[in-house]
Amino acid sequence: EAALGDPLVAGIVLDIDSPGGETGGCFELARRVREAAGLKPVWAVANDAAFSAAYAIGCAADRLFVTETGGVGSIGVIALHVDQSVKDARDGLRYTAITAGERKNDYSPHEPLADAARAALQAEVDRLHKLFVAHVAAMRGLPEDAVRATEAALFFGPQAARAGLADGVATLAAVLAEFDRHLAATRRPSSPPRQAPTGKATVFRGNPTMTDTPSETLGVDEAAALVAEARREVAQSAQAIAELCLIAGCPERAAEFIAAGRTEAEVRRALIEARAAHSMESAVRSTHALQDWAAPGADPAASPVVAAVKKLVTRE
Known part of the structure; x- marks a missing residue:
């Protein structure tokens, strides 16, 4: 947000190195990245990893690159339940849950996972996976079936680019250099064509100058x-x-x-x-006081x- 509001910042490069994380807030942040790209250019680099939730965020950039040894993907959702009831028994522990609501204790680690609880959790995992697939398809311009067909696999280096999950293979330094050239090119004013092409070459003699x-x-x-x-x-x-x-x-x-x-x-x-x-x-201090015109706000x-x-x- 600070970069978006700073007039001296012409664009943003996301340096990503993450195995992923939780779904909470993930898609909201990814959508904010895409909104930011509508205000200033936003590129991203999987340096060295952008998996799962990190990929959901990175793929929302205008362009996404991956390093030669870096990876992207893991477009899937996982939920785990640990049943430690046997260990509890060995330790001489027995837990009794007093609840209001039949499903309140569905995912307690101190009891085996009931069939109804498993089915409910699977349904939520499937729902989130559908959102993830649709998000990646929209951000990368890919068919949803192609995204789903990755089966949450990991893609590295050139393989990621071939799968359409990245725009190319490059180091962070190379991406920054290309980004700088991109910003300079987009800010260079373009001149409209002055006349329709005639098919004949135009020859300039002397020193052409712009006049009124x-x-x-x-x-x-x-x-x-x-x-x-x-x-x-x-x-x-x-x-x-x-x-x-x-x-x-x-x-x-x-x-x-x-x-x-x-x-x-x-x-x-x-x-x-x-x-x-x-x-x-x-340690260097200016000897000239700024006028009120340069004050914040x-x-x-x-x-x-x-x-x-x-x-x-x-x-x-």
């Missing part, structure tokens, strides 16, 4: 729209950079980043690195820095 003058090959309205769109993109990028610097407590750096032509992703990364360096050198839109940037980038 419409190209002779474009209509006046189309050229004006492209210029307006370019201005909007510049304004939005500059405002986003100013707000990031304000939130990070260094509004004075906004002009520096904008003048250098840095992208929003580059600024975010630079601020994160600066904050990490500041944490490592806690302040509205970035009310900042004079953001206002100045808006005025600058919207100036004709």
